[in-house]
Amino acid sequence: MGLFDALNVSASGMSAERLRMDVIASNLANANTTRGADGQPYRRQEVILQEKSPSFGEVLGGVMVAGIVDDPTPPRRVYDPGHPDADKNGYVTMPNVNPVTEMVDLITSSRGYEANVTAMNAAKQMFTKTFDVLR
Amino acid sequence: MQIPAINTAAPIAVSPTPAPPTPGDATAAAGGTSFGDMLSQQLVNLNDLQLNAQDQSTALATGQATDVSSVVTSVEQAALAMQLAVQVRNKAVDAYQEIMRMQI
Amino acid sequence: MDLFDISMVGLQRGMSGALLRQQVLANNLSNANTPGFKRSDVDFHSALAAAIGGATSPQSVLGTGFSVETDTSTTMRADGNNVDVDGEMASLSENTLDYQAMTSVLSTRVKILETAIGNR
Numbered sequence: 001m002g003l004f005d006a007l008n009v010s011a012s013g014m015s016a017e018r019l020r021m022d023v024i025a026s027n028l029a030n031a032n033t034t035r036g037a038d039g040q041p042y043r044r045q046e047v048i049l050q051e052k053s054p055s056f057g058e059v060l061g062g063v064m065v066a067g068i069v070d071d072p073t074p075p076r077r078v079y080d081p082g083h084p085d086a087d088k089n090g091y092v093t094m095p096n097v098n099p100v101t102e103m104v105d106l107i108t109s110s111r112g113y114e115a116n117v118t119a120m121n122a123a124k125q126m127f128t129k130t131f132d133v134l135r
Numbered sequence: 136m137q138i139p140a141i142n143t144a145a146p147i148a149v150s151p152t153p154a155p156p157t158p159g160d161a162t163a164a165a166g167g168t169s170f171g172d173m174l175s176q177q178l179v180n181l182n183d184l185q186l187n188a189q190d191q192s193t194a195l196a197t198g199q200a201t202d203v204s205s206v207v208t209s210v211e212q213a214a215l216a217m218q219l220a221v222q223v224r225n226k227a228v229d230a231y232q233e234i235m236r237m238q239i
Numbered sequence: 240m241d242l243f244d245i246s247m248v249g250l251q252r253g254m255s256g257a258l259l260r261q262q263v264l265a266n267n268l269s270n271a272n273t274p275g276f277k278r279s280d281v282d283f284h285s286a287l288a289a290a291i292g293g294a295t296s297p298q299s300v301l302g303t304g305f306s307v308e309t310d311t312s313t314t315m316r317a318d319g320n321n322v323d324v325d326g327e328m329a330s331l332s333e334n335t336l337d338y339q340a341m342t343s344v345l346s347t348r349v350k351i352l353e354t355a356i357g358n359r
């Protein structure tokens with residue numbers, strides 16, 4: 001609807017940031033998983049954000065998640081001969097998740113979510129004040 | 136010093152009294168509209184504002200309105216114009232009654 | 240003679256539609272974690288647009304019905320639930336503001352009628 005587009009745009013931002021937080025939480029939880037769903041070590045996942053083209057009647061569309069893809073960087077190899085998943089040379093292939101990077105992304109995502117909530121509240125306040133003209 | 140004598144032969148020239156103004160003269164001379172025309176123009180404006188408020192309300196109900204502030208201001212303008220028109224009508228009726236009360 | 244013209248009856252029905260949509264959206268939110276649940280919505284604006292477009296008198300708009308439609312679009316979630324909490328919250332806010340807009344505009348139009356009828 002064309003009247004309250006600002007709310008839809010903020011909502012798309014909130015959804016995207018929430019999804020990013022879910023993916024980051026999954027990465028952190030699986031930071032040491034050597035046996036993923038397909039038997040291979042867990043691969044770090046990333047969310048690709050894309051600007052949403054406006055649908056009929058809208059001016060701006062907001063953001064949408066284009067996809068969740070695997071991080072192509074190669075996994076870490078750690079020397080640990082006692083590990084059950086060590087190969088014949090004693091190296092274990094660990095997921096390419098860096099907890100520090102994930103925490104920074106988490107903070108960014110959380111601040112982004114708060115910013116979108118603030119934007120939506122500001123838009124709601126403006127609309128509510130408009131109706132005061134009519135008392 | 137010489138005081139000129141009053142020339143009694145020439146009559147005192149009296150400037151002709153101006154004709155009493157007819158209602159349309161002065162305003163027509165000024166190039167503007169008469170009060171009656173102004174009133175009817177204001178009524179047309181009032182009607183236009185009411186129709187505009189009606190269109191904006193319909194757009195709001197059918198979800199085709201794009202700007203809340205324009206809907207709100209147009210409806211408020213219509214309300215104010217209606218109040219103004221009613222007050223002008225009241226004053227005009229009062230003035231008419233006042234005139235009818237005058238004893239000739 | 241109708242006191243309320245088509246636009247005012249439209250606003251009146253719009254308010255009812257907004258109330259119905261509020262219930263539907265609240266139901267969506269409460270089922271945000273139910274597996275297999277599909278969200279629904281009420282598009283009362285389109286129903287009113289159709290009714291007003293073909294209306295000859297305010298009475299015909301008064302009987303406009305609203306239908307609750309299920310949204311069967313796909314989702315990224317594994318449990319089949321397609322409720323996006325943030326989207327529902329935004330729609331709820333939008334619906335509330337919509338209701339407030341229609342209420343204030345309708346009350347001002349009624350005030351115009353009162354002024355014309357003649358409170359001196």
